[in-house]
Amino acid sequence: MGGEMGVVLKACPFCGRSEFLRIMNTHTASFWVECGKYDGGCGAEAHGRHFSGPSRRTRFTYDPEAPDSSKCYARTLGELHPEYRLAAESAIAAWNRRASPPESP
Numbered sequence: 001m002g003g004e005m006g007v008v009l010k011a012c013p014f015c016g017r018s019e020f021l022r023i024m025n026t027h028t029a030s031f032w033v034e035c036g037k038y039d040g041g042c043g044a045e046a047h048g049r050h051f052s053g054p055s056r057r058t059r060f061t062y063d064p065e066a067p068d069s070s071k072c073y074a075r076t077l078g079e080l081h082p083e084y085r086l087a088a089e090s091a092i093a094a095w096n097r098r099a100s101p102p103e104s105p
């Protein structure tokens with residue numbers, strides 16, 4: 001195995017680049033995708049939904065390169081708390097919806 005399943009971010013609809021896309025989150029189950037302007041991207045963002053869950057003492061941050069069973073905050077998508085995973089997936093979906101406008105009005 002290895003690698004992340006199901007996380008495919010489309011290229012930024014504003015600058016057309018994909019190398020600066022980041023999945024960000026705060027200390028809650030709230031995520032967004034950003035074309036990181038501090039890395040050279042254009043700063044576009046797409047925010048996902050917030051999913052409430054039990055109060056967590058541990059915040060997890062999505063990291064596609066987190067080592068297996070990482071003890072730090074960084075986790076792969078499948079290792080996140082369920083509501084974090086849903087929130088991250090909704091941010092990914094929001095970004096990809098924005099990146100590909102509907103084909104017909």
Ligand SMILES: [Zn+2]
Nearest residue numbers: 012015035042
């Ligand atoms: Zn961009």
